Amino acid sequence: MDTSRSALESSDLDKLNEKDKFELRQFLANEQQRSQIQSQTHALTKICWKKCVTGSIRNSKLDKGEEGCLVNCVDRFLDVNFLTMKHLNNMRSG
Secondary structure, eight states, X not given: OOHHHHHHHHHHHHTSOHHHHHHHHHHHHHHHHHHHHHHHHXXXXXXXXXXXXXXXXXXXXXXXXXXXXXXXXXXXXXXXXXXHHHHHHHHHHO
């Protein structure tokens, strides 16, 4: 990023009141979280697609085996994420 642009942005931020600064920080945190969710969804799609859709796609629908595999893959991924978050929260509080 151009340093003159960074200085301009920094000086613009200094002009904001505390409420606006808080709202901006909240907005940026939400956007970062949205980006992380999109990245995780992309990774999940790539992993499960590679694992479950092994043949050529002949029409617009998955066959029953592929569909079941994808559902199971997503469920396991969500289970692991939930358990990981629970474990990290327990470590943090315990």
